[in-house]
Amino acid sequence: MRDAALPHAEIAHAMPGRARLRIADRRGDDAFFASIAKGLSTIAGVRAVEVTPLTGSVLIQHNGPLARIGVAAEEARLFVVGGVAHVAQPAPAVAIDPKMVVALGLCAAALWQFSRERFLPPALTLLWYASRLGGVWSHDGLAEDE
Structure with a gap:
């Protein structure tokens, strides 16, 4: 169940092991983004978190699926992740004859x-x-x- 009181995070870019989220309605809130960085760092599978309060950006380097991290962030009452953007897949290997x-x-x-x-x-x-x-x-x- 999604809580309307939690900030809404949009996936700006995602690829295996790395995702950038935008939380536009909390842009410029240094304390909020510091708490996001601290909270995300405790979630299993999160390797590193970089926040930029000025732009409302959260960069997450992770292991495993991003959806699991989104669910964990919602359970930790950090934010709600919006629709998942297209996740870039590695380019298929080209066979050279x-x-x-x-x-x-x-x-x-x-x-x-x-x-x-x-x-x-x-x-x-x-x-x-x-x-x-x-x-x-x-x-x-x-x-x-x-």
């Missing part, structure tokens, strides 16, 4: 040979090798099946 890297390198070498006006055989041979590695000729009968 080594064949494609070599093919691009061969294309670059071919362009360099073209710039030196060495078309036959260096530039065209490099382009042929690059197209084979890049899969241009892999499924139309011109290359061996792997």
